[in-house]
Amino acid sequence: MSLRTAPSLRTWPRPAACTRLRPFSLSSRVRSAPPPDIFRADKAAVYPFGVPSNDPKRSLFPSLSLTVRDADCWAILAPTSSSPTRAALVATLRHQVRFDPISSASHPILATLPPVERPADEGGPRDRTVDDLIQFVSFKTRLGRGSDFDDYTARYYSIRDEDKLTVRQHLRDATGADDAAVEDKAAALQMETLLDSPLITLSNGQTRRARVLRALLARPELIILEEPFTGLDAPSRAHLATLLASLHAARSPRVLLVLRPQDVLPPFVTHLALADATGDRSLALGPRGEVLAGVEARALLAAGEREREASVQRAMRRREAGERAAKETEGRKALVELKGVNVTYGREEDGQVERRILRDLDWTVRAGERWLLAGHNGSGKSTLLALVLGDHPRSFNEDVTLFGQPRYRRATATLQQNIGHVSPEIFNAFPRKHGPEALTAYESIVTGFESVYSYRRATAEQASAIDALVRQLEHPLVTPEFLARPFAALSAGEQSLVLLLRALVKRPPLLVLDEPFSGMDRQTVDKAQRFLDEELDEDQAVIMITHFEEEVPQSINRVLRLEEGKVVEHV
Numbered sequence: 001m002s003l004r005t006a007p008s009l010r011t012w013p014r015p016a017a018c019t020r021l022r023p024f025s026l027s028s029r030v031r032s033a034p035p036p037d038i039f040r041a042d043k044a045a046v047y048p049f050g051v052p053s054n055d056p057k058r059s060l061f062p063s064l065s066l067t068v069r070d071a072d073c074w075a076i077l078a079p080t081s082s083s084p085t086r087a088a089l090v091a092t093l094r095h096q097v098r099f100d101p102i103s104s105a106s107h108p109i110l111a112t113l114p115p116v117e118r119p120a121d122e123g124g125p126r127d128r129t130v131d132d133l134i135q136f137v138s139f140k141t142r143l144g145r146g147s148d149f150d151d152y153t154a155r156y157y158s159i160r161d162e163d164k165l166t167v168r169q170h171l172r173d174a175t176g177a178d179d180a181a182v183e184d185k186a187a188a189l190q191m192e193t194l195l196d197s198p199l200i201t202l203s204n205g206q207t208r209r210a211r212v213l214r215a216l217l218a219r220p221e222l223i224i225l226e227e228p229f230t231g232l233d234a235p236s237r238a239h240l241a242t243l244l245a246s247l248h249a250a251r252s253p254r255v256l257l258v259l260r261p262q263d264v265l266p267p268f269v270t271h272l273a274l275a276d277a278t279g280d281r282s283l284a285l286g287p288r289g290e291v292l293a294g295v296e297a298r299a300l301l302a303a304g305e306r307e308r309e310a311s312v313q314r315a316m317r318r319r320e321a322g323e324r325a326a327k328e329t330e331g332r333k334a335l336v337e338l339k340g341v342n343v344t345y346g347r348e349e350d351g352q353v354e355r356r357i358l359r360d361l362d363w364t365v366r367a368g369e370r371w372l373l374a375g376h377n378g379s380g381k382s383t384l385l386a387l388v389l390g391d392h393p394r395s396f397n398e399d400v401t402l403f404g405q406p407r408y409r410r411a412t413a414t415l416q417q418n419i420g421h422v423s424p425e426i427f428n429a430f431p432r433k434h435g436p437e438a439l440t441a442y443e444s445i446v447t448g449f450e451s452v453y454s455y456r457r458a459t460a461e462q463a464s465a466i467d468a469l470v471r472q473l474e475h476p477l478v479t480p481e482f483l484a485r486p487f488a489a490l491s492a493g494e495q496s497l498v499l500l501l502r503a504l505v506k507r508p509p510l511l512v513l514d515e516p517f518s519g520m521d522r523q524t525v526d527k528a529q530r531f532l533d534e535e536l537d538e539d540q541a542v543i544m545i546t547h548f549e550e551e552v553p554q555s556i557n558r559v560l561r562l563e564e565g566k567v568v569e570h571v
């Protein structure tokens with residue numbers, strides 16, 4: 001069925017049925033010269049670099065046969081984001097492994113590509129490498145940042161000279177693309193109006209789109225996108241899926257997706273690699289229909305489907321529950337009070353474009369309330385949270401009251417004592433040092449007591465708070481060995497979990513959870529949701545942002561929805 005969408009036919013005069021032929025079919029070669037394969041492995045033993053071939057137990061795949069043909073759009077699907085098999089397959093496709101024998105795997109398309117032009121003083125033209133061929137956009141990819149802590153609140157202040165780098169300039173510097181190419185690709189990703197914004201002002205969803213844009217501008221033959229739909233709102237997800245379908249159709253570039261089971265499988269995916277969650281590197285590979293007919297795939301996708309359906313019901317129930325919940329918390333202490341708040345950037349009188357980010361916003365959050373802060377990418381949610389967190393200069397105005405006092409009367413440190421916070425910005429900014437200065441998972445959680453980003457020795461009381469938290473979480477992953485691992489060595493989902501524990505550990509009156517489950521596997525999301533539903537104190541309030549309805553815990557029963565900075569739903 002998916003072959004109908006195989007759009008290669010426009011560029012390559014090849015019958016659709018060819019995509020079903022075995023890769024080495026002689027008859028297909030004789031009939032016409034098919035476009036070269038992107039990747040081909042024939043009974044290849046795949047090893048990490050440095051592991052000798054006489055140690056097959058340590059191989060990534062003992063005998064891998066896989067062909068990614070020109071027309072194929074593969075999706076790699078694993079039950080968990082941290083599946084080592086999933087990571088091993090991506091590394092294999094990127095040739096970041098050793099093949100035995102060397103000739104058992106190759107990227108045949110490489111031999112057909114023209115060399116990369118370079119001036120004579122840089123060595124003249126050079127052959128293309130796999131790195132030229134494939135761009136990998138990981139959820140972990142950071143835009144132009146180092147391994148130290150970044151001040152993610154900088155975007156809210158008047159932008160410093162060193163932070164004035166615009167999206168356009170960044171893209172040009174990083175990829176060597178000219179303005180026309182930048183504008184063309186930006187338009188495809190609906191980012192043209194953001195090109196002249198400083199890079200640091202982009203919202204989270206906008207940043208993720210910018211990563212895809214940067215990878216496209218490097219003009220690869222294949223783009224591998226890891227969990228590309230995470231952090232995008234539903235319309236942006238649909239738009240991205242359509243865009244990827246047309247990019248793949250035009251081979252400009254071809255697309256390979258790495259998806260979570262809860263993601264919707266786009267119709268243009270023709271082939272699936274179903275990886276296991278454990279380390280035993282079992283893979284089901286083949287055309288989409290065949291793999292989906294298998295028991296494992298059906299179970300995996302059915303669970304995702306059930307989850308999505310249940311979440312629609314939950315959203316409806318939440319609307320009904322909202323009014324009741326508001327009555328229950330009516331007389332309780334107000335933790336956050338915003339009255340007629342506006343946030344505007346750029347002043348017309350200074351010749352700048354004026355952008356209103358929040359408009360006449362009223363909102364009160366009381367002790368024990370559980371809020372979903374909803375809205376499309378760029379609608380102003382993080383800006384609103386920055387007011388609540390006291391991170392935004394506008395929070396010092398009279399119209400913002402936090403924990404019973406105007407923000408300007410509260411020291412930032414006292415404010416932070418009352419708030420546990422996770423966000424994509426913290427995820428990006430959290431230090432990931434290696435070597436002796438590296439924080440372990442445990443030490444990263446300890447930093448939550450003082451809301452800092454550097455090592456603090458845990459007091460006895462803090463150590464027992466962490467023990468209690470880990471016990472209550474009831475997650476088999478979180479063992480003493482796990483807690484002793486360096487934060488930087490954990491998978492994206494594991495890092496998200498550690499940062500969530502960091503936010504929870506001091507049991508603050510207010511939890512601000514901005515996309516807290518990003519990158520987490522289903523089991524971890526379940527454990528975290530159960531914790532939020534059952535283990536919080538009655539008086540702890542929650543404000544949560546997520547673009548995935550199925551990630552909203554059941555106990556969330558209030559909704560504030562923004563559209564272009566205005567409140568459009570308040571229940």
Ligand SMILES: Nc1ncnc2c1ncn2[C@@H]1O[C@H](COP(=O)(O)OP(=O)(O)OP(=O)(O)O)[C@@H](O)[C@H]1O
Binds near residue numbers: 380381
């Ligand atoms: N300093 C700034 N100058 C100009 N525009 C800004 C600045 N900071 C943020 N913006 C813009 O404000 C808008 C709202 O950003 P915000 O991060 O609040 O969105 P969001 O709703 O949290 O989006 P997402 O779901 O993608 O995280 C975005 O269009 C962003 O580009």
